[in-house]
Amino acid sequence: MKKLLIVDDAAFMRVSIRNMLQNQDIEIVGEAANGLIAVSMYKELRPDVVTMDITMPEMSGIEALKLIKAFDPQAKVIMVSSMGQEGMVKQAIISGAKTFIVKPFKEELLHKTISKVLGV
Amino acid sequence: MTDQYHNEPMLELFIFESMQLIEQMEQLIIANEKFESYDSDAINEIFRIMHTIKGSSAMMLFNNVSTLAHSMEDVFFVLREDKPQNIDSSQLSDLVLEGIDFIKVEIAKIRNGDEAEGDAAALIESLRVFHATIKAQNYTVRDQEMKDTATSQGYSAPKKQQYYISKVRTEPQSYSSSFQATLYFEEDCGMENLRAFGVVNDLGDLVKEYYHIPADLDHEDSAVVIQEQGFTLFLKTDRSLEEIHRTLSQTIYLKDLQLTQVKNCEPFEDLHEERKILLNDSAKIFASSSGERITIDQKESYSSASQQSIISVSVAKLDQLMDLVGEMVIAEAMVTQNPDLKGLELNNFEKAARQLRKITSELQDTVMSVRMVPLTGTFQKMNRTVRDMCKKLNKDVRLELIGQETEVDKNIIEHISDPLMHLIRNSIDHGIEMPSDREMKGKPRWGTITLEAKNAGGDVLIIIRDDGGGFNKAKIMSKAREKGLLQVPEDEITDKEIYNLVFLPGFSTNETVTEFSGRGVGMDVVVKNIEAVGGAITADSVPGKGTTLSLKIPLTLAIIDGMNIKVGDSRYTIPTTAIKESFRPKTTDIIVDPDDNEMIMVRGQCFPILRLHERYHVNTLVNNFADGIIIMVEQDDQTLCIFADELIGQQQVVVKSLPAYIKHTKKVTGLAGCTLLGDGSISLILDIAGLFTVKKTG
Structure with missing residues (x-):
């Protein structure tokens, strides 16, 4: 089973994503509440895919993405963004984010995004 | 609401988290307002909170909350990025607090199962105006700065990432082929312009020269164009059609791809005026990341250890647990003190029963302690009350909090929040004098209200002390006579008894009903609320020096x-x-x-x-x-x-x-x-x- 790491400072979003993936063939190996934790969890857990919030305390999603990509150039990171963050999404793409998903999103879109990123 | 969010736990989590964030934000604003400016940490924090609430409420389809949060986020975005000077921080605080109140009301509606249909249009408009003001002010400043740097150092202002440069006529080179690709993205994928940007980014070194329609991917309008007409890309490359096709078809959310070979240069010639993209930022960003590693690795050690140490549990579940433990305590007594056992010599049973009793009582203590919450939240909320009152009444009051960490049963805390607020309003409204009056009396211009909590046996004492004018004995007495509230002969009554008359039903010393403290309901409602949780309230006062109200609250009711x-x-x-x-x-x-x-x-x-x-x-x-x-x-x-x-x-x-x-x-x-x-x-x-x-x- 493929492994997923959820990164978001809002517990609500983490649980939302977890719920949406309940009946999917994917294992959520961890949840991180900021970029710093995300990077160390990535190194430890080596997930196949990461959903990464952008605006977070301690370390933003962009910074975390850069560090994860520096550690593992093959890392598959999906940015979780929302309207008004175009500039940051662009930075994320340049820094190697696989793709991004725009809040609010529906269950189906998340499934599709993850399976495409995983190349299933 | 879509079906997937109909489940209660998500809603509860949304309410819980949003309320927590909102309260945190309120504290930040009040703390910063005192200094008449917002420090960058606070701005960052508020920006993040609004961003989170925007996202969560949009997911829950509470669009009014989401829109409002968005406009507040916009304001703080400008504050964060442009750092404008001379902002009217008092107006900003008012606007944001108003926004907080709106969100609070909406969340309360959601919690009660009502439709969150509040209209924040007026507030959003004010925020928009404020946003425009600070933005405009900043542009003039920045323009000036830009000119300065340009003249003194000879290059334009940094920060503006220039992805587009005028088309440069490169040396005529013969690439093996030119292609025209049109990509259509799936509907609802959002930000199509950036998806297109991603496509170009992915191509990277594969292509030598390219341009695309629409040319400007930074503009939001381009998203609509791409959505409707697709994203058309002309490229020159020495790679084969298959290779380009393979790369492009890996695009996520790709709905349709048309890739055709075109005659060399043809479209390029036609579109001389178009611009070419040069991408070289990625290398730069990667290079900078290694330097940051060192500090981050140090931080990792503690932050990864702190994760997952706290979970949130609904109060209803705790109540149920408490109930069950209560039943168990009774059941335990029913077994160990069973009448059938009377007169029997049961050594082993006694031993086991003792063990059971010990564990039950430990369990009970633990469950009790889980329900205990510090008064911090309740106390902090009073900052807002004081702020609003001072603003309306033009008084200057400082609130001192002592012993916020004192813990009280969750159920009791819920009952004392309103009475406390009422008492503090009373103190500011009736107790603390106007700054000019205070100066005449030789007191500092600002009044001080001290809110103190401490443990006293099985009770918690909450003391509200102000340094205002104190109770007016004569006025209380005449009022009490008038209302027929005196039960003790007048010549025997003690000062303390006089002060405590104000807690009797139907008593209110201020004849003019003000917006805050006298809504027809007076102290007697406060007393009733406090008595409902088994508490008691007493008053003491020194004329000219101030008043002390003491609330005695039991630690727990259960x-x-x-x-x-x-x-x-x-x-x-x-x-x-x-x-x-x-x-x-x-x-x-x-x-x-x-x-x-x-x-x-x-x-x-x-x-x-x-x-x-x-x-x-x-x-x-x-x-x-x-x-x-x-x-x-x-x-x-x-x-x-x-x-x-x-x-x-x-x-x-x-x-x-x-x-x-x-x-x-x-x-x-x-x-x-x-x-x-x-x-x-x-x-x-x-x-x-x-x-x-x-x-x-x-």
Whole structure:
């Protein structure tokens, strides 16, 4: 089973994503509440895919993405963004984010995004 | 709401998290307002909070909340990025606090299962205007700066990432082929312009020269164009069509891809005016990341350790757990004190029972401690009350908080928040004088209100102290006379008794009803709320110096330490905190006054006696004082001697409220509730404060 790491400072979003993936063939190996934790969890857990919030305390999603990509150039990171963050999404793409998903999103879109990123 | 969010836990989590964030933000704003400017940490934090709320509420489809949060986020975005000077921080605080209030109301509606249909259009408009003002102000500043740097250093302002440069005529090179690709993205994928940007980025080194329609991917409008007409890309490359096709078809959200080979240069010639993209930022960003690693690695060690140490649990579940533990305490007593065991020698059973009792009591303590929450949140909320009041009344008041970490049962905290707010409003409205008056009296211009909490045995004391004008004794007395509230002869009344008259129903000293403290409901409502949780309130005041209000609140309501007593066939429980002593009376100590009131002399002092069997009409064989027992109880400096048949024993009991049908059909006074005893019989818990009023009127 493929492994997923959820990164978001809002517990609500983490649980939302977890719920949406309940009946999917994917294992959520961890949840991180900021970029710093995300990077160390990535190194430890080596997930196949990461959903990464952008605006977070301690370390933003962009910074975390850069560090994860520096550690593992093959890392598959999906940015979780929302309207008004175009500039940051662009930075994320340049820094190697696989793709991004725009809040609010529906269950189906998340499934599709993850399976495409995983190349299933 | 879509179906997927219909489930309750998500909604609860949304409410819980949003409220927490909102309150955190409120504190930030109030703390920063004092300095009349916002520091960058606060701006960052508020920006992030609004961003989170925008996202979560959009997911839950609470669009009004989301839109409002978005416009607040926009304002703080400008504050964060452009750092404008000379912002009207007081206006900003007002706007943001108004926004917080709106969101609070909406969340309250959501919590009550109502439709969150509030309209924040006016507020959003004000925020928009504010946003435009700070933005405009900043542009003029930045323009100036740009000119300065341009002239002095010879290059344009940094920060503006230039992805597009004018098309440069490169050396005519013969690439093997040129392609035209048109990509269509799936609907609802959002930000199509950036998806297109991603496509170009992915191509990277594969292509030598390219341009695309629409050319400007930074503009939001381009998203719509791409959505409708697709994204068209012309590229020159030495790679094969298959290779390009493979790369492009890996694009996520790709719905349709048309890739055709075109004649060399043809489209490029046609579109000379178009611009070319040069991408070289990625390398730069990667290079910078290695430097940051070092500091980050250091931080990792502690932050990864702190994860997952706290979970949130709904109060309803805790209540249920508490109830179950209560039942278990009773069940444990029912087993270990079972009448069937009487007279039996059961050594092993005794040992096991002792063990069981120990664990049950530990379990009970633990569950109790889980329910305990610090008063911090409740106290912090008062900052806002003080701020709003000061602003409206033009007074200057500082709030000092002491002992916020004191813990109280969650249920009780919910009950004291409103009374506290009411009392503080009263203090500011009636107590603290106007700054000019204070100066004339030789006091500092600002008033001080101290809110202090501390433990006192089984109770928590909350003290509200102000350095205002104090109570006006004469005014209270005349008002009390006018309303007929005086029960004590006027020449015997003590100062303390006068001050405590203000808590009587229908009393309010200020004739003019102000917006805040006098809404027709007065202190008596506060008193009622506090008494509802078994608390008490007293007042003391020094004219010209200020007033002190003390609230005594029990730590918890669910379990009390009780002394069980027997009267006839009935059982009663007295909270042990109220018991001073119990003794077998001597007939010689009993005094009967001319009104047939019985009293007892203890160590030279006289105390009234209450015969429980008479009070509750219970048949008993014990009528002589010498055959029964006296329990001396004290509450609020009043002492009473209760006469009962015998003491059964001390036990922790779980308080259950009296069944509704008993409460409604018979107005029984002096009873706080009931409980189950170990032998399965029911015991009535006496409300000592209630017994005093019974004694007085009866």
